[in-house]
Amino acid sequence: MSDNTLLYDVDADTGIATLTLNRPQQKNALDMSMRIALREAVYAIRQDRSIRAVVLCGAGHDFCAGGDLRSMNVQSAEEGRNRLDDLHGWVGMLLDLDRPVIAAVDGVAYGAGFSLALAADFVLATRARVSACRS
Numbered sequence: 001m002s003d004n005t006l007l008y009d010v011d012a013d014t015g016i017a018t019l020t021l022n023r024p025q026q027k028n029a030l031d032m033s034m035r036i037a038l039r040e041a042v043y044a045i046r047q048d049r050s051i052r053a054v055v056l057c058g059a060g061h062d063f064c065a066g067g068d069l070r071s072m073n074v075q076s077a078e079e080g081r082n083r084l085d086d087l088h089g090w091v092g093m094l095l096d097l098d099r100p101v102i103a104a105v106d107g108v109a110y111g112a113g114f115s116l117a118l119a120a121d122f123v124l125a126t127r128a129r130v131s132a133c134r135s
Contacts, residue, residue, distance in 0.1 A: 006037035007059070008044075015052035017045055024060025029068035030087075030112050039090040046097060054097065056120060057104040058113075066111025087112055095119040 007020040021028035103120035117123050
């Protein structure tokens with residue numbers, strides 16, 4: 001997660017992990033770097049029993065505009081299927097997480113971004129910024 005496309009923070013006092021999609025200039029569209037970081041974060045959360053809940057949000061004014069189309073334009077059909085399988089894999093891990101997941105949705109939630117929101121146990125959609133997700 002070194003490129004900062006995903007901010008991952010765990011509040012040790014509350015046990016709440018916050019995952020912030022951090023590409024606000026691209027409406028937090030998922031590029032390969034962010035997808036890898038999300039997969040790694042979800043895996044880490046599954047392993048860390050001190051985490052009691054997860055908040056998923058987007059930096060800036062949008063939750064997630066889906067997949068970054070610029071990063072998809074050179075793929076073969078097989079690469080596209082593999083990419084989709086990978087997405088379904090870690091979204092499924094998030095969906096199956098045995099702790100509550102809250103999607104704090106501000107702005108757009110298209111395509112894969114909508115899938116992320118639907119993988120949460122609770123969706124809070126608001127025009128106001130959620131304090132845990134300030135950018």
